[in-house]
Amino acid sequence: MSERTLMDGNRATAEGAIAGGCRYFFGYPITPQSHIPERMSLRLPEVGGVYLQAESEVAAINMCYGAAACGAKVMTTSSSPGISLMQEGISYMYGAELPCVIVNMVRGGPGLGNIAAAQSDYWLSTRGGGHGDGQMITFAPWSIQEVYDLTYESFDIALKYRAPVSLLGDAILAQMMEPVQERKPLDAALSQTDWGIGGERHGREKNVITSIYIQPRALEELNHRLYARYAQAAREETRWAELGAEDPEILVCAYGIAARICQTGLELAAAAGVKARLLRPISLFPFPTAPIREWSEKVRKILVVELSMGQFVEDVRLAVEGRCPVEFSGHTGGVVHTPEEVAGVLGNL
Amino acid sequence: MIDTLETMDDAGLELVYTVPACMEPVPMRLCPGCTHPIAHRLCAEIVDELGIADRAVLISSVGCSVFANEFFRLDGAQAAHGRAPAVATGVKRVHPENIVFTYQGDGDLASIGLAETIHAAARGEDITIAFINNGIYGMTRGQMAPTTLLGHKTTTSPYGRSAEDTGYPLDVCALLQTLPGVAFLARESLHAPKYVRRAKRSLKKAFQCQIEGKGFSLVEMLSTCPSCWHMEPLEAFERIEKEVIPQYPLGVFVEK
Numbered sequence: 001m002s003e004r005t006l007m008d009g010n011r012a013t014a015e016g017a018i019a020g021g022c023r024y025f026f027g028y029p030i031t032p033q034s035h036i037p038e039r040m041s042l043r044l045p046e047v048g049g050v051y052l053q054a055e056s057e058v059a060a061i062n063m064c065y066g067a068a069a070c071g072a073k074v075m076t077t078s079s080s081p082g083i084s085l086m087q088e089g090i091s092y093m094y095g096a097e098l099p100c101v102i103v104n105m106v107r108g109g110p111g112l113g114n115i116a117a118a119q120s121d122y123w124l125s126t127r128g129g130g131h132g133d134g135q136m137i138t139f140a141p142w143s144i145q146e147v148y149d150l151t152y153e154s155f156d157i158a159l160k161y162r163a164p165v166s167l168l169g170d171a172i173l174a175q176m177m178e179p180v181q182e183r184k185p186l187d188a189a190l191s192q193t194d195w196g197i198g199g200e201r202h203g204r205e206k207n208v209i210t211s212i213y214i215q216p217r218a219l220e221e222l223n224h225r226l227y228a229r230y231a232q233a234a235r236e237e238t239r240w241a242e243l244g245a246e247d248p249e250i251l252v253c254a255y256g257i258a259a260r261i262c263q264t265g266l267e268l269a270a271a272a273g274v275k276a277r278l279l280r281p282i283s284l285f286p287f288p289t290a291p292i293r294e295w296s297e298k299v300r301k302i303l304v305v306e307l308s309m310g311q312f313v314e315d316v317r318l319a320v321e322g323r324c325p326v327e328f329s330g331h332t333g334g335v336v337h338t339p340e341e342v343a344g345v346l347g348n349l
Numbered sequence: 350m351i352d353t354l355e356t357m358d359d360a361g362l363e364l365v366y367t368v369p370a371c372m373e374p375v376p377m378r379l380c381p382g383c384t385h386p387i388a389h390r391l392c393a394e395i396v397d398e399l400g401i402a403d404r405a406v407l408i409s410s411v412g413c414s415v416f417a418n419e420f421f422r423l424d425g426a427q428a429a430h431g432r433a434p435a436v437a438t439g440v441k442r443v444h445p446e447n448i449v450f451t452y453q454g455d456g457d458l459a460s461i462g463l464a465e466t467i468h469a470a471a472r473g474e475d476i477t478i479a480f481i482n483n484g485i486y487g488m489t490r491g492q493m494a495p496t497t498l499l500g501h502k503t504t505t506s507p508y509g510r511s512a513e514d515t516g517y518p519l520d521v522c523a524l525l526q527t528l529p530g531v532a533f534l535a536r537e538s539l540h541a542p543k544y545v546r547r548a549k550r551s552l553k554k555a556f557q558c559q560i561e562g563k564g565f566s567l568v569e570m571l572s573t574c575p576s577c578w579h580m581e582p583l584e585a586f587e588r589i590e591k592e593v594i595p596q597y598p599l600g601v602f603v604e605k
Contacts, residue, residue, distance in 0.1 A: 055464055059432070065439060066439020066440040070444055197426060197440065198444035199446075208426065
């Protein structure tokens with residue numbers, strides 16, 4: 001096995017981005033992810049990139065909009081309150097069909113909340129991205145290797161769909177350290193697109209990046225174009241992983257750090273004779289509807305474990321469509337399940 | 350418009366004044382007597398004269414400037430309300446060789462986008478801002494702006510703007526002129542030909558500043574909004590001379 005490097009999720013985000021070809025970063029400090037801009041401010045000048053600390057998250061996302069309009073691989077990172085401030089810019093990005101990677105190391109909300117781990121921005125990311133009819137391709141890593149890998153791959157996915165791509169981490173994944181296998185650097189050059197602005201035009205027709213469509217039918221057409229891309233993403237980017245009993249009575253659905261906790265919870269429950277299987281979505285939008293639907297016809301119950309009052313559970317229920325009962329175990333505000341608690345809930349189902 | 354020009358040519362008339370090469374020969378979606386088209390044209394003439402049409406990028410904003418990209422044969426992007434300096438920053442950092450300019454009104458620049466404006470200036474961001482100040486929100490049909498003069502009746506100051514309730518008109522040039530990142534800063538007016546010529550000189554210097562990499566440049570242009578001021582165009586021009594310039598004195602405040 002080749003050499004691996006011990007790093008936390010913040011550093012893995014920065015290193016995954018640089019290896020993925022990201023050369024432009026605009027951001028604003030906020031706990032628990034300030035180590036990402038710090039790392040980018042150190043590393044980007046080394047690879048000929050540009051780091052700029054914006055005056056606010058509002059400015060940061062709009063700087064990303066400008067860089068993305070040039071076909072650059074660009075990223076911003078923040079945590080929940082900062083992501084709230086970026087919603088306007090994200091909506092403009094959908095509307096203008098711009099690729100960008102947006103990492104949210106989620107913290108407890110609402111309001112200023114706290115700086116502990118939470119998953120309460122599920123709706124904000126998968127439904128949100130501000131006003132209008134867009135949705136956001138969203139990935140949810142559960143390990144530091146996966147933080148690195150998903151960040152690394154997201155730039156090309158954003159370019160493929162001409163759309164913002166979001167990664168949902170949390171305060172634990174931001175700071176937890178694990179060994180990471182780094183990957184071969186991807187192309188960092190500006191993408192050769194037929195839509196990018198800037199550079200020397202040499203007489204080519206002008207390109208304009210815009211989200212204004214005054215004629216209702218033209219705007220409807222844009223939204224259909226976006227949804228055709230989401231349909232393609234559902235075919236090509238839907239990711240999930242499963243582990244546990246081959247013939248389960250209970251299917252546990254959890255993502256990100258909650259899934260990691262459930263992994264140990266399932267082991268404890270298995271020792272007590274509970275036959276359970278974990279299905280963890282890696283992509284939250286597009287959502288792995290098909291495998292959850294399939295299991296819902298075979299298991300007695302589904303348990304959703306999530307660090308919120310119940311957001312992700314709604315997508316599970318939509319996938320299940322009443323085929324079996326869906327139970328919910330949630331903590332919120334930065335409180336995190338223990339594996340013993342998960343095992344206890346499983347034992348009582 | 351093209352047809353008319355061709356007809357003139359057929360008649361053997363000499364064409365001495367036409368659409369600048371970097372402008373689209375399309376009708377502008379602006380009201381009669383509005384000075385936006387003059388400001389548009391000045392930007393276009395300067396881009397042509399400086400020979401930078403192949404590398405100029407226009408960032409339009411929200412307000413009556415929202416359609417600006419339709420009128421220019423230039424690469425461009427349409428920015429969210431107030432965010433044009435941030436978008437321009439993103440473009441300029443990717444393409445330092447491009448000449449990146451924003452075109453923004455006073456509601457956009459002096460109200461919702463004041464932070465983006467001041468911080469772009471503080472960074473000495475190498476961009477140029479054409480700032481149109483008509484003291485009102487024109488596109489939304491005449492609400493009070495931070496630049497609205499005291500006593501001016503608008504749809505949201507129906508009794509006239511009072512300092513007691515809403516403070517005083519915001520002088521953007523005064524705010525910016527102490528910042529070391531600012532390389533060129535001027536306030537001009539578009540209400541009469543001699544002022545238009547002055548405005549063009551300042552705007553051209555602002556673009557030249559960027560070409561020479563000297564830093565942030567901004568030219569404020571006092572403008573009319575006959576539709577929302579509820580005036581005939583000529584009355585609106587007179588108002589600039591009599592009421593607006595005394596509040597917003599013209600001048601070149603920074604030139605490096």
